[in-house]
Amino acid sequence: MEEYKLRKNIICIDLKSFYASVECAISGLDPFKTPLVVADKERGGGSIVLAVSPYLKTFGVPNRCRVYELPKNIDIIYRKPKMERYLEYSTRIVELYLDFVSEEDIYVYSVDEVFIDLTGYLQYYNMTDYEIAKKILKTIYDETKIYATCGIGPNMLMAKLALDIESKHSPDFIAKWDYEDLPAKLWTVTPLSKMWGIGRNMERNLNSLGIYKIEDLAKFDVKKLKKKFGIIGEELYYHSHGIDMSLIQEKLGVKPISKxxxxxxxxxxxxxxxxxxxxxxxxxxxxxxxxxxxxxxxxxxxxxxxxxxxxxxxxxxxxxxxxxxxxxxxxxxxxxxxxxxxxxxxxxxxxxxxxxxxxxxxxxxxxxxxxxxxxxxxxxxxxxxxxxxxxxxxxxxxxxxxxxxxxxxxxxxxxxxxxxx
Known part of the structure; x- marks a missing residue:
């Protein structure tokens, strides 16, 4: 399995509670101290909440819910969604990334999340991937007052897993994973749907095979997984070992055709x-x-x-x-x-x-x-x-x-x- 392990320096950056953070930045508010919600309250209690500030998340408020589901004992600040404003901030931040790396080494995953290949820049900057990531996050905050989290790994999957599972709990919002970290940091994860790429339906299917945590998946017979779920089962097995052969440059070369x-x-x-x-x-x-x-x-x-x-x-x-x-x-x-x-x-x-x-x-x-x-x-x-x-x-x-x-x-x-x- 060793021959399938990429040794790149990939970072995955997520703009923390992006829509809510933009609204806080515009109003000069601290998103970690402000109970702000992005939702059109005028549409009634059934209106969808697009984002909540990190402060509200500490009370267990989910990022996606309905207005009527928000806590009643908190004096919540509402901001009507302004998508054009969020896209402007997103574009501005992508331009900041381009101050550090070339366009072909950035893969924009969503309006608030990107992958960046730093492999060819470590020697240029004479810095580690961790140090570059820290500098990028500081630049984002200095220029926009938006907080970001970052995962670092030898491939896109590992960077994403480090981001989702550990970075939000890290003091500087940065987490770095390597293959030897998996038994302690990934294999203990349960329920399975906490891992990127496993949805609720697949979780139930895997549970029916006695697979309840990622370690169970990593130690399961890959041939049985492939027979049961096809290529997806095989892919999940390799993902549990941190193996992903995707390259940012290849992702950029793919132009998806809407079906x-x-x-x-x-x-x-x-x-x-x-x-x-x-x-x-x-x-x-x-x-x-x-x-x-x-x-x-x-x-x-x-x-x-x-x-x-x-x-x-x-x-x-x-x-x-x-x-x-x-x-x-x-x-x-x-x-x-x-x-x-x-x-x-x-x-x-x-x-x-x-x-x-x-x-x-x-x-x-x-x-x-x-x-x-x-x-x-x-x-x-x-x-x-x-x-x-x-x-x-x-x-x-x-x-x-x-x-x-x-x-x-x-x-x-x-x-x-x-x-x-």
């Missing part, structure tokens, strides 16, 4: 028929616009509803179109067909729509039961709308129904990633 276009929307009041049709129509418009922009047509439509918390339940189903399409009317009819089959008239709080199984747009074969003029007209109208939106913004043109009180499209168009821009 689906989807949208989900959490509603802030109960919806029923016929009001929900308005929401579905607007979401279908969004999904089909993405198909047109990418010059793709979809074969399969996925549609799901989740009911209010008091009722619980919902459904998620899919259906195949008669032929690949990017037309709103075809996707909308498919959604309504699934709704008519599975919806039980309960109050709706979440709607999800997605399209998959793409083919390149070449042409559309009109069936005997369709009006060819209507199909051509729809294509022309929505192509024109796409051009207007591209030039003048998403809210430059909408359906007249967007003025109805049940519509959410205008508000969503002013958001980034589903949150206020």
């Amino acid at each position: 689906s276009y989807g949208i989900g929307q959490t509603l802030f009041q109960d919806y029923y028929k016929p009001e929900i049709f308005q929401i579905i129509r607007e979401m279908v418009d969004d999904v089909c616009r993405r198909l047109r922009v990418s010059k793709k047509m979809a074969k399969t439509v996925h549609f799901g509803l989740a009911y209010s918390k008091e009722i619980g339940g919902g459904f998620a189903r899919q259906t195949k179109l008669e032929q690949p399409s990017q037309n709103e009317s075809h996707v909308f009819k498919a959604c309504l067909s699934l709704m008519n089959k599975f919806y039980d008239n309960s109050p709706i709080r979440v709607v999800r729509i997605a399209v998959t199984n793409f083919v390149d747009k070449k042409g559309y074969q009109v069936s005997l039961f369709e009006d060819i003029n209507q199909v051509v007209k729809e294509n022309a109208v929505f192509s024109a709308i796409d051009e207007i939106k591209e030039k003048f913004g998403k809210n430059s043109v909408n359906r007249a129904s967007s003025e109805l009180k049940h519509s959410t499209i205008k508000a969503r168009n002013d958001m980034i990633g589903g949150h206020n821009a």
Whole structure:
């Protein structure tokens, strides 16, 4: 197994409680002493909390919850999410990384997390990876007043594990792991889902085999794991030994191709028929616009509803179109067909729509039961709308129904990633 062990100098940096820390930095507040929450309280108790300050985490408040779940005995400061502001801070901090290393040695994992390969810079700076990491974290704070944590390891996996499991408890927010540290620092971890790459479902599957902590996984028969879970089982076994052959430079060379276009929307009041049709129509418009922009047509439509918390339940189903399409009317009819089959008239709080199984747009074969003029007209109208939106913004043109009180499209168009821009 020794031959599979990389010997690089990788750091993984996470901006601590990023959204909440940005809000604290702007207001001149200490995130470790301030009970600040990033959430749109005006939307009601069901509004999603995007981030809480490190101070609130010391009281056991999770980073993701609903407003009504927040403690009532603390005088909480609320900040409405401003995604554009957070993206600006994120970009600014990435520019700080570029003061230390070249672009090809940085892999941006998310808006608040990056991997950096320091292997070729130790001699240049005449510093250890730990010393460089400490200097980078200090620079981030000096320039932005944002605290960061850092994991260091011989590969990307080990750096991430050091970050997630140890760095947050370290006095200087930095943790360094090497292969010999695994028995003491990783193998004792339980439940399994605390390890990066193991979700709740996989945890239950591994538990059924008598695997309850990472040491059990590390000592399990890798052949049995591969037979049971395929390549993922084998990968988890090697991960338990800290083995990961991923290189940052290879990650940068991969350009992921989306295999689906989807949208989900959490509603802030109960919806029923016929009001929900308005929401579905607007979401279908969004999904089909993405198909047109990418010059793709979809074969399969996925549609799901989740009911209010008091009722619980919902459904998620899919259906195949008669032929690949990017037309709103075809996707909308498919959604309504699934709704008519599975919806039980309960109050709706979440709607999800997605399209998959793409083919390149070449042409559309009109069936005997369709009006060819209507199909051509729809294509022309929505192509024109796409051009207007591209030039003048998403809210430059909408359906007249967007003025109805049940519509959410205008508000969503002013958001980034589903949150206020």
